[in-house]
Structure formats: C-alpha cells, structure tokens
Amino acid sequence: MTRLVLGPDEATLQQIKLAAAEKDTPFYLYDMEVFGARVEALRAALPGCDLYYSAKANPHPNMLSTAAAMGCGIELASLGELNAIVTAGIEPARTVLVGPAKSERLIAAAIEQDVTVVVESENELLRIIRLATGRTRSVQVMLRLNITGARGGLRMSGHQFGMSRSQILTCLELLSTARELSFTGYHGYLASQLLSAADVIHNAKLVVDVVTELRELGFPATNIDLGGGFGIGYAQGEKELDLAALQPDIPHVQSAAGGAQLMFESGRFIAGPAGALVCRVVDIKTIDNRRFVLLDGGMNASGLFGGGNGMRNLNHSVVRDATVVTGGTPANICGPLCTPMDRLATNVPCAAAIDDLVVWWNMGAYGLTAAPVDFLSFPHPIEVFHDQLAIRL
Ligand SMILES: *Cc1c(COP(=O)(O)O)cnc(C)c1O
Numbered sequence: 383m384t385r386l387v388l389g390p391d392e393a394t395l396q397q398i399k400l401a402a403a404e405k406d407t408p409f410y411l412y413d414m415e416v417f418g419a420r421v422e423a424l425r426a427a428l429p430g431c432d433l434y435y436s437a438k439a440n441p442h443p444n445m446l447s448t449a450a451a452m453g454c455g456i457e458l459a460s461l462g463e464l465n466a467i468v469t470a471g472i473e474p475a476r477t478v479l480v481g482p483a484k485s486e487r488l489i490a491a492a493i494e495q496d497v498t499v500v501v502e503s504e505n506e507l508l509r510i511i512r513l514a515t516g517r518t519r520s521v522q523v524m525l526r527l528n529i530t531g532a533r534g535g536l537r538m539s540g541h542q543f544g545m546s547r548s549q550i551l552t553c554l555e556l557l558s559t560a561r562e563l564s565f566t567g568y569h570g571y572l573a574s575q576l577l578s579a580a581d582v583i584h585n586a587k588l589v590v591d592v593v594t595e596l597r598e599l600g601f602p603a604t605n606i607d608l609g610g611g612f613g614i615g616y617a618q619g620e621k622e623l624d625l626a627a628l629q630p631d632i633p634h635v636q637s638a639a640g641g642a643q644l645m646f647e648s649g650r651f652i653a654g655p656a657g658a659l660v661c662r663v664v665d666i667k668t669i670d671n672r673r674f675v676l677l678d679g680g681m682n683a684s685g686l687f688g689g690g691n692g693m694r695n696l697n698h699s700v701v702r703d704a705t706v707v708t709g710g711t712p713a714n715i716c717g718p719l720c721t722p723m724d725r726l727a728t729n730v731p732c733a734a735a736i737d738d739l740v741v742w743w744n745m746g747a748y749g750l751t752a753a754p755v756d757f758l759s760f761p762h763p764i765e766v767f768h769d770q771l772a773i774r775l
Pocket of ligand 1: 436438439480481571573575609611612647649650651
C-alpha cells in the first residue's frame, strides 16, 4: 500500500539530498502518490458521498489535475483559481464557487463557465439573478448556511460566511421566481482542522438538521455540501483525524439527509501530508543563554509559520547528508525575516549545524499558498515533485 504521509524515510531523505544539491533552498517537495493515496483514503471513508478538492489549500496545477483525474470536483473561490481550473482543462461543471464578497466579474466568469455558485447573501443572489438574465442554460446555485454551535478550533460559524435562517428563507422566495437559476441545495462548512471524528459528525448533523427543517417547510435539496475541515497532525506527536472512526457514522448522516446527495470538500487533509518544506541552516548563535538556529526560509515561505505557530513546535527533522540528526541543545528555530513573529519552533532540541537542512513535514496545504511571500522580498520558494526527480535520476 502507498504511504499516506511524506516523512523521513530513506527514499525521501535521498530525494531531499538530491533536490537540495540542485535547487536553492527553501523549496517545497511534493509527492503526488501520497496526494493520490489520501484522496482514495478519504473517499473510502465517505462512501456514497461526492468529494471536492479545495483549490486554496494548494492550487498547483498538478494537484488540481490529479484531484480531477481521480474524480474529485474542485471547490474554488477566486478568478485566479477559476483560471487555474480552466487552464488545467478541468470540467467546470464539476466545480463549486464558494466565498464571501464575490465580485461581479467573478460571478460573471463563473456563470459563463457553468460553475455552481454557492450564494453567501441576498445581495449576491440578486446580482446573480441580474447577471443570469436572458441565459438559456440555467445557473446552478446553492445557499450557504451560517450555523452556530459548531465544534473545532478554526470555526467559520458566527463569522462573515453564509446566511442566517431568515436570510435563507428570503433567498428561497427569490429563487422560486428566478427562471434562469436552478437551486440545487445547501452548503454548510462550519470548521477547519477537525481532529475528532465526533466533531466532524456533530457539525454535519447541525447542517443536516437545518436542511431537514427547510425541507419540511417545502424547500428540499438535491445536494448538501458539508464543506471541509478534516484535520491533520501538525505538532510533534499530534494525530490526524481517524478516518476509521469517521466512516461508521457517515451512513447515519446520509439517512438523516433524506435522500439528498452529500458532498464534502477537503484541502488540508488531502494536500497537507503530501508536501514538505526544506530550509537550510544559515546561522546559529546564543544570546544571553538563549540559542537560535536561523533558517533561510520562515513565515515568508509557509503560511503555517508565524503568528504564534512557533509555540506549537511543528513536526520537523534536522537532516544532514540524507540522515536525520536528533537531540541537541534546545533552541528557538527562526526564519530570516526582520520580525520576532518569524519564529518557527520554540525551545526544541536541535542538533543542527550550519548548512544542515531542516525539513518541515505536513506543509503541502496552506504552506506556499498562504505565505506572505513578498514580505521582505526574499526569493519565492520553488516547488519540486518527487516523481519528476525520480524520472531525472
Ligand atoms: C477552505 C475551505 C475548504 C477546505 O478546508 P480544509 O480545512 O482545508 O479541508 C472547504 N470549503 C470551503 C468553503 C473553504 O473555504
């Protein structure tokens, strides 16, 4: 069986050594076999459900094409992501556009491409109705619910996403007379980075309960999109969401959904463990008994660094000549930026010497794409693929 995480095994360490000899650090190393294995694993845990890949986690064309070739739809949010889909030759009919504050230009482009639009407000629906006027093919729309009571660390409910119950009812009224629009269902994405299967099910049930109530009021759904949020292990020793614990409860959610097709979206769970960020140690120093290991990539290279993440001691390995070096005197590991926020790990054992590599695992999602790459104008990290290196070898 293919492995589900890119980690410090011998083959990967050799790949990293090779790539580091050829390429400037910092760089990302991705393994598309891991990416594909994760799509399969997630799909197996969600039998009968439709799976979408969330472009914002990692919009690299290889990721988008692999997800699409494996039968996933794509969830997207911007013109850039829509262009990436079109450029990759992906069928736009298998995509959903989700996100608050969609510009008129974005909505028009989505309609033109037959993308399903997930409506986030009454104003937005009125805009879609206006832009769709006179079209012969109907525009598929879903309505995004804002529901409180969700579980999970990174919650969406109570924020700017979706609509309250009364706004949903207003939209349903508008839809009943909008000839060019075809209402397909509801969208409820309540939280990200969920590590407990019980929390995933809790949130799914919150959505399905509201959808049931709306169905009883005479507004049934063909589809229910339950969003993403499947979590992975970031800190040392932190375990990812247990799919085996999730799977047995999915049929219950399905039967509560009253025949509607369930959809899920995932970015982090699919792309995260398929990527690593490789940085090089540039300097090491001690100031007042505090040791600092300084790398050539920091929060400018990954959106998962900075802003307090340095307290979480993200999973990493110190690598010298394709061998992991463990132990060492505790140090703060920092990036090259001129801000104390650029701290990547706090007081961790670190045996690194200058020119060693520090490899950060689980960086494939929200790494490069969520990084402030232009802050301080260092070179942008490049992206290297495991299989391409193998071919060159
Ligand atoms: C970001 C996002 C996702 C993906 O979330 P993950 O936590 O990466 O699975 C899914 N759906 C929507 C609407 C999003 O905004």
